[in-house]
Amino acid sequence: MNAYSYEQAAAFRRIVDEAKDKHNISDVVARRAKVTKAGREKVSLCLFHQERSPSLRLNDAKGTYHCFGCGASGDIVSLVMHAERLDFRRAVEWLAGANLPWVDPAERVKAAQEEEAERQAAIQRAQAVWYSAALCDETPAEAYARSRGITMPLPPSFRFGMTPAWYDDDTGECGPNVPALLAAVAIEGQPYPVGLQRIFIQPDGSAKADMAKPKRSLGHIKGGAVRVTCRSKDTPHEVIVTEGPEDALSLAQELPGREVWACLGTALMIEAQYPARIRSIVIAAQNDEPGRAAADKAAEGLRTRGFDVRIMYPADGYKDWNDQLRGIRS
CATH class of the missing domain: 3.40.1360.10 (Dna Topoisomerase Vi A Subunit; Chain: A, domain 2)
Structure with a gap:
């Protein structure tokens, strides 16, 4: 490739990057479907298959989408390609000229950093609960499993612990400690749990705790x-x-x-x-x-x-x- 071709390629890459950074992916989807907030992300009905409940997950900070229904996923350019039936170059041109709200790149970087910081804090909280927990043998967690007809030895991915019923990240407050059967959520290639499923139980393990939500996740389970x-x-x-x-x-x-x-x-x-x-x-x-x-x-x-x-x-x-x-x- 000659110098001129390198310059052309570099210029096109800049155009692509600018087109990706210019708009939120949720604003592109909002042209065709209703978008609502779901934590730091947003959801809508999928643009690529018929459905009654929203399964298209949108992350503006990362500029990505994923449908839990049909499996469609990608970035803002691939979304435009499939939604508007355009090739890659025309999709980039479509984004460059789209009449959509502009996004400050610095705000996008800040949002991504805040999201990652929250993710790491959630994982660390889950790990702190896990590493302070005990093996299930002769604990209320084992009694709960037996009450559910489970007679096999509980595997190492399960422990017993006392864990707050709830956390309020805005105030830093948390609920009272409740006994729980803890199940470790693992991700391929990572040696430590990234999240927990907590099943709150009675002090003697005879049944689930009498709570509105006796099961709550902690950390990052996705x-x-x-x-x-x-x-x-x-x-x-x-x-x-x-x-x-x-x-x-x-x-x-x-x-x-x-x-x-x-x-x-x-x-x-x-x-x-x-x-x-x-x-x-x-x-x-x-x-x-x-x-x-x-x-x-x-x-x-x-x-x-x-x-x-x-x-x-x-x-x-x-x-x-x-x-x-x-x-x-x-």
Whole structure:
């Protein structure tokens, strides 16, 4: 490539960068769909498939989008390419001339730094709770598991701890300590948990705590999962994923030797970071209409990522896998 061609390429890259930095991705989507806030991010109905509830996640600080329904993801240029049916160069030109609110680049950098700082603080809080917790043996956490029909030894991804029922980041205040079964959320390639699922329980572990929300996450759970059992010798390229820790423990008990994860939500199955060895994913879904619809949507999203996906359900009459383990019909 000659000097002139290098200059042309550099000039075009500057145009691309300026086009990306000029507008919020949410403002592009707002031309076609209603956008609402969801924490530091925003959500809307997906532009690329029909749906009734919003599953398109928008991050203005990073300039990215991801649909939990169909798996579509990318940056602001790829969004314009697909939404407006343009090639790359025309999408950049479209952004350069779009009649949209302008964004101060310094504000975007500041927002990204604040988001990352909040993320790290949340992870550190979760890790502090985890490392102060105890093994489950002979604790209320073990008693709770036994009350749910789980007789297998609880794996190392579970601990017992006393943890505040709530945190208020604005005031720095937190609620009273409540006993909880803690499930560590891990991300591929990271040696330490990045988040926790806390199941608040009675002091004797006989049942969940009498609270409006007896389950609360802590830290950063997006992209991670509770690894109830690890790599399988017989099926090393397949993992079974389900929603909650109790269902995952039930599956691990009923299917010894299989790799089982709890993704803490069907939509989060699409976001999970799977090892390169994983080729097949089995969604262990809930056996009701919302559960079946959510599983179908997750399967669609995972297939767009190149996985072989199948769905399995509890036997007729059982809503979830823990109900089936205990013989409790809905």
